[in-house]
Amino acid sequence: MTAIVVGASSGLGRALAAELARRGRDLLLVASDARDLEALAADLHLRHGVGVRALALDLAREADPGARIAAALEGIAAPSALLLPIGHSRPDDELALDAAAIGQLLAINLHAPLAIVHALLPRLVETRGTVVLFGSVAAVRGRGRNVVYAAAKRGLDSLYESLRQRYRPAELRVQAYRLGFLATNLTHGLRLPLPAAEPAAVARIVVERLARGSSRRYLPRRFALVALLVRALPWPLYRRMRG
Amino acid sequence: MRGYALAEAELVSFDRQFAARVRVQKPDRYRLLGALPADAPRIARGGGVSYVGASFGHGAISQDLGAFDRLLAFDADAGRLTVEAGLRIGDLQRFALARGWYLPVAPGHPGATVGGCIAADVHGKNPARDGTFRALVESIEIESPLRGRVVASAEENASLFETTFAGFGLTGTITRATLRLARPPEALAVRRVPVAGLDEAARVLREAANAPVLYGWHDGRPERFGRGVIHIGLASEARGRRRPKPGRDLPARIAPLPFAVWNRAGIALANGWLALREGRAGQSERSLSEALFPLNRARLYFAGYGPAGMAEAQWLVPHPRFEAFAAALRDHVARERPLIALIASKLFGGTAAGLGFDGRGVALAIQVPAPARPAQRAFLEALARIAIEHDGRPNLIKDSTLDASVARRAIAGFDAARTRLAVHNPGGLHTSELARRLGL
Numbered sequence: 001m002t003a004i005v006v007g008a009s010s011g012l013g014r015a016l017a018a019e020l021a022r023r024g025r026d027l028l029l030v031a032s033d034a035r036d037l038e039a040l041a042a043d044l045h046l047r048h049g050v051g052v053r054a055l056a057l058d059l060a061r062e063a064d065p066g067a068r069i070a071a072a073l074e075g076i077a078a079p080s081a082l083l084l085p086i087g088h089s090r091p092d093d094e095l096a097l098d099a100a101a102i103g104q105l106l107a108i109n110l111h112a113p114l115a116i117v118h119a120l121l122p123r124l125v126e127t128r129g130t131v132v133l134f135g136s137v138a139a140v141r142g143r144g145r146n147v148v149y150a151a152a153k154r155g156l157d158s159l160y161e162s163l164r165q166r167y168r169p170a171e172l173r174v175q176a177y178r179l180g181f182l183a184t185n186l187t188h189g190l191r192l193p194l195p196a197a198e199p200a201a202v203a204r205i206v207v208e209r210l211a212r213g214s215s216r217r218y219l220p221r222r223f224a225l226v227a228l229l230v231r232a233l234p235w236p237l238y239r240r241m242r243g
Numbered sequence: 244m245r246g247y248a249l250a251e252a253e254l255v256s257f258d259r260q261f262a263a264r265v266r267v268q269k270p271d272r273y274r275l276l277g278a279l280p281a282d283a284p285r286i287a288r289g290g291g292v293s294y295v296g297a298s299f300g301h302g303a304i305s306q307d308l309g310a311f312d313r314l315l316a317f318d319a320d321a322g323r324l325t326v327e328a329g330l331r332i333g334d335l336q337r338f339a340l341a342r343g344w345y346l347p348v349a350p351g352h353p354g355a356t357v358g359g360c361i362a363a364d365v366h367g368k369n370p371a372r373d374g375t376f377r378a379l380v381e382s383i384e385i386e387s388p389l390r391g392r393v394v395a396s397a398e399e400n401a402s403l404f405e406t407t408f409a410g411f412g413l414t415g416t417i418t419r420a421t422l423r424l425a426r427p428p429e430a431l432a433v434r435r436v437p438v439a440g441l442d443e444a445a446r447v448l449r450e451a452a453n454a455p456v457l458y459g460w461h462d463g464r465p466e467r468f469g470r471g472v473i474h475i476g477l478a479s480e481a482r483g484r485r486r487p488k489p490g491r492d493l494p495a496r497i498a499p500l501p502f503a504v505w506n507r508a509g510i511a512l513a514n515g516w517l518a519l520r521e522g523r524a525g526q527s528e529r530s531l532s533e534a535l536f537p538l539n540r541a542r543l544y545f546a547g548y549g550p551a552g553m554a555e556a557q558w559l560v561p562h563p564r565f566e567a568f569a570a571a572l573r574d575h576v577a578r579e580r581p582l583i584a585l586i587a588s589k590l591f592g593g594t595a596a597g598l599g600f601d602g603r604g605v606a607l608a609i610q611v612p613a614p615a616r617p618a619q620r621a622f623l624e625a626l627a628r629i630a631i632e633h634d635g636r637p638n639l640i641k642d643s644t645l646d647a648s649v650a651r652r653a654i655a656g657f658d659a660a661r662t663r664l665a666v667h668n669p670g671g672l673h674t675s676e677l678a679r680r681l682g683l
Contacts, residue, residue, distance in 0.1 A: 010271040010310070035273045039327065043313035047338065185271045189250035 001080035001127060002051075004028045004069065006059075006116060009036040011184035012134070013085040015199035017044060019207045026051040026077055030069060032058045051076065059086065059112040060104045066119025073123070080129040081210055082120055084113045087134065087179075089149040089186070102148050109152035114159060121172075130173040130210050133160055137180050137218070140227045141238065160216060169213040176216040177206065180223035194222065247278050254291065254299040257352075257545075259499065259552025260614060260643040261296040261676050265303065271310040276416060279304060281388040286675040287416040289356030290331060291495050293363065294555055295643040296676030297411055303674050306416060308358060314338060315419065322424035323381070328358030328417040333492045336535060344424035345531065347373045347455070351538040353492040358417040363640040364409040364599045368476070368534060369457040371448075371592035375601055377408040379422050387415035389669060406663050409599035411640065411677055414667040428455055428478030431529045437522055440469035441569035441588065445605045448590040449562070451475045456534050457590060460521065462514045463583025463609065468573045471586070472521045476534055493538045503549030505584045505612040513584075553584065554614035556623055557638035558630040559591055559606040568633035572607075575629060581622035584610045597660045598650075598683075600638040614644055627653070639681060647682040 003020045007013040009031035017029055021044035031037045034056035041052040055072040059065055073079060088108040090101070097105070117131060124131060138146045139153035160176040167174065181187055181196040197220040205219060218224040230238070249266040256262070267288070270276050279285060288298035288305040299305045308329035316325040322344045326335065332346065333353025339345050348367035350360060359365075360376045361383060367373055382396035385407060393415075395404035407414045433456065438444040444459045451457050456476025461469050505513075545553075560568045576583070587608040593601035600606075609626065611619050623644045627637070631653050637645055651657045661683055665671075671678070 014271075033272050033274060039313045039315055042315045046314040046317050185248055185269060185275065188248040188269045190248075 001129075002026045002028055002073070002077045003081040003083065004030065004073075004079050004120070005083045005085070006030040006065075006069070006112070007084070007086040009033045009040060011085070011186065012179070012182055012199045012202060013083075014040060015203035016083055016085060016206060019200070019203040020081075021048040021050045021052070023207065024048065024050060025081075028053045028055065028069070028072060028076065028079070030055045030057050030072075032056065032060075059108045060088075061107075062112075064115060064119075065112050066115040066117075069116055070119050070123075078127050079120060079123055080127045081132065082117070082124055082129065083132040083134075083206070084116065085134045086112055087136065087149075087186075089138075089146055093146050093148050094144055095147050097148060105148040106152050109149060110155045113156060117159065117163070125167065125172050128171060128173075130175060131163060132206060132210070133174075133176040135176060135178040137178055137223050137227055139178070141230050143241075157216075164214055173210075173212070174214045175206075175209065175212075177219045178216070178223065178227070180218065180220050180226065194226070249304065254296075254305065255496070256294060256296045256643060256676075257292050258294040258554055258614075258643055259548070259550070260554060263296070263299055263301050263676065265299045265301070265305055267305045267307055269307045269309065273418075276306065276386060276418070277388065279306075279388075282672070284672060284674050285416075286673055286678075287328075287358060287362075287412045289329060289359035290352070290354035292352045292354045293359065293677075294641050295639075296680075297363070297640060298359075298675060300674060300676035300679055308356065308416070308418075311418060312356075316421075317342075319343075322426070323421060324424055325419065325421040326357055327419055328356060328361070330357050331355070331492075332357065332360060333536060336532070339424050340427060340532065343426065345427035345535075346379060346422065347425045348376050348379055349535055351536060353536045353539065354495045357420050357422070358412075361408060361417055361420060362410060362412040364601075365640075366589070366591070366600065369452075369454060369590065370601065371452045371457065371590035372455065374593050375408075375599065377599075379424075380408075381421040381423055383407060383417055383421075384419035385415040385417050388672065390415065392418070402663070403667055406597065406667050409597050409640070410664055410667070411598070411683065412675065413664050413673045413678055413683060415673060427531050430479045431456060431476040431531060431534050432479040432526055433529045433534070434475040434477065434526045435521055435524055436473045436475060437524055438469070438471055438473055441573070441586075441607070442469075442566045444469065444471065444473055444588050445562070445565050445569070447473045447475075448588060448605060452590055452592065459588035460517065461586040461588060462518070463576070463586045464510065464514060465577045465580050467514070468576050469569065469586070470518070470522075471588075473588070476529065479528060490539055492536070493542055497542055497545045499549050499552070500546045501549070503551060503612055504547030505549075505553075505582070507582065509547065510582065510584055548584075548612050551613040551615065553610055553612050554619075554623060554644050555608055555610045555641045556626055556644065557600065557606055557608045557641045558626070558635040559600060559602050559604050559638070560630060560633050560635045561602065561604040564633040564635075565605045568629065568635065571629045571633070572626065575622075575625055579618070579622060579625070581619060582612055584612055586610075595636055595655075597663070598639055598654065598657070600636065600640070602636055606638075608638075608641070620644070639677070643680075646680060650681050
């Protein structure tokens with residue numbers, strides 16, 4: 001069975017691909033950077049002997065990413081897992097973006113997961129597979145920063161609920177993770193209020209849980225408490241937290 | 244800007260003689276390697292295990308190549324392996340050994356990266372037999388804002404290829420390399436040959452020039468100066484009889500003990516223990532992986548230098564001058580009684596070129612604690628003087644106490660090599676503490 005990792009060339013996506021390959025899963029890797037993708041595919045094949053196919057795809061510009069991925073599955077084993085560790089944010093996402101920038105953020109963070117899930121659902125249901133969505137703690141409560149990004153990630157919560165409402169776990173497992181800080185290029189050099197988790201550690205947990213039932217959880221787990229506190233903050237106090 | 248993320252970090256050289264607060268970029272995609280402004284001074288950083296400040300320096304952005312550690316292509320019949328430059332040598336050896344190949348030239352620290360080994364043109368367990376790292380490299384890919392991405396080999400961009408070995412990362416950021424592997428011995432039978440001094444050590448080394456593993460350990464104390472043992476590792480058929488326990492790789496950063504263990508009493512104890520354990524003639528079996536990375540068992544040894552750290556002076560002295568050099572050094576040590584933790588000896592058989600550490604002769608690596616102390620400093624200066632008097636050549640990538648004037652006196656063609664480096668590094672865009680100290 002093949003696992004599909006979209007956003008595989010770096011960060012959590014690369015760690016997920018490595019963990020899946022370590023456990024012997026064939027892979028279809030999707031990311032925008034062809035050179036990185038080819039390097040990763042070669043590495044995982046050489047180290048673990050798994051079959052790896054790579055598809056370079058710019059999710060910000062691709063009108064129908066689901067169809068492209070479905071086409072790339074031709075001739076390889078049916079997909080049993082679709083993992084979507086896609087995320088793109090920008091520091092100026094503070095209620096001043098133009099329409100093109102908003103469209104790009106929505107295309108990557110919301111449209112792409114929706115379109116890919118729609119396109120691959122029949123195959124995943126056929127294999128009683130797993131869809132894994134990746135949200136963010138940034139979407140727990142709206143702020144004046146990461147405005148579009150958080151709205152898009154909130155949209156994934158809705159997608160998770162829709163999938164769960166439509167499919168029983170015996171038909172399709174749906175798993176969603178709201179991610180806290182990860183030690184990737186995106187957080188490199190930032191002063192973070194909490195330590196960042198290593199992507200490899202998070203990937204181990206995600207891959208270990210693939211065969212379990214549908215669920216939604218925070219990773220690292222400590223961010224469940226953070227989310228609880230953020231939600232519980234009285235509005236006047238929350239409003240003053242502009243940092 | 245995304246991808247242009249920089250973090251401030253305090254970096255320290257492995258010998259603890261240089262520290263600097265610098266900006267570090269951690270690109271995780273190829274396009275981010277070129278994300279820095281074209282005029283931003285920079286230097287590639289691999290495992291960060293160089294004894295000297297070769298991968299960082301004041302005012303330079305260190306580009307951490309840790310994410311570029313992938314295997315790209317492997318020809319299992321020919322033993323040809325293409326990798327990214329951030330691949331650690333320990334990981335490479337594990338991959339290759341599991342498939343019936345190995346890299347015969349590898350530094351002692353498994354955390355060194357392929358790019359670092361090229362930039363330093365490191366030597367391995369017997370440079371007289373295997374040469375230096377350049378002997379294994381078919382081609383490299385190297386990036387620079389001025390030149391873009393370039394493939395270099397002996398046939399293509401040959402000057403850049405040549406200059407990049409022992410070019411200390413100053414010719415650009417090495418991103419990929421294609422390496423020629425060799426068939427490993429099944430195991431090693433390591434003979435121990437005790438020697439009474441360095442002159443005898445040189446004779447034993449010369450007689451065993453073709454052994455896959457060949458090096459000596461020697462006492463540096465005045466009253467026992469040069470006594471030690473030569474290890475001669477020969478290929479053995481004893482497969483499976485001696486399986487090494489899987490151990491941890493030596494970490495890149497070793498926290499020093501709060502006090503120095505390597506004072507006179509500590510050095511006497513350690514040398515006594517070594518003499519007891521290794522000082523008698525004999526033979527033992529050793530796995531190849533143990534022989535390749537002896538430093539994996541040396542964590543406490545390095546921590547024992549304490550906060551003041553250590554320095555390693557390596558000098559390669561031609562055969563005709565070696566005995567006189569060893570005698571002069573012995574006399575100096577007897578007179579001045581410096582603190583020497585350990586001396587290692589190796590045989591070299593190549594050609595001295597550029598800024599690299601090669602030639603035909605015997606090399607001594609002399610490790611001393613607290614090199615900033617005046618007496619220790621004076622000893623290292625005297626060592627350099629004695630070595631130069633005997634046509635010695637220093638290892639620039641090991642010795643943080645060398646300056647440009649010593650390097651110029653010791654290396655014939657130092658200025659020519661520096662000029663060649665400048666051709667491939669106009670404006671000194673790629674720079675480091677090592678480059679600053681040596682005026683490269």
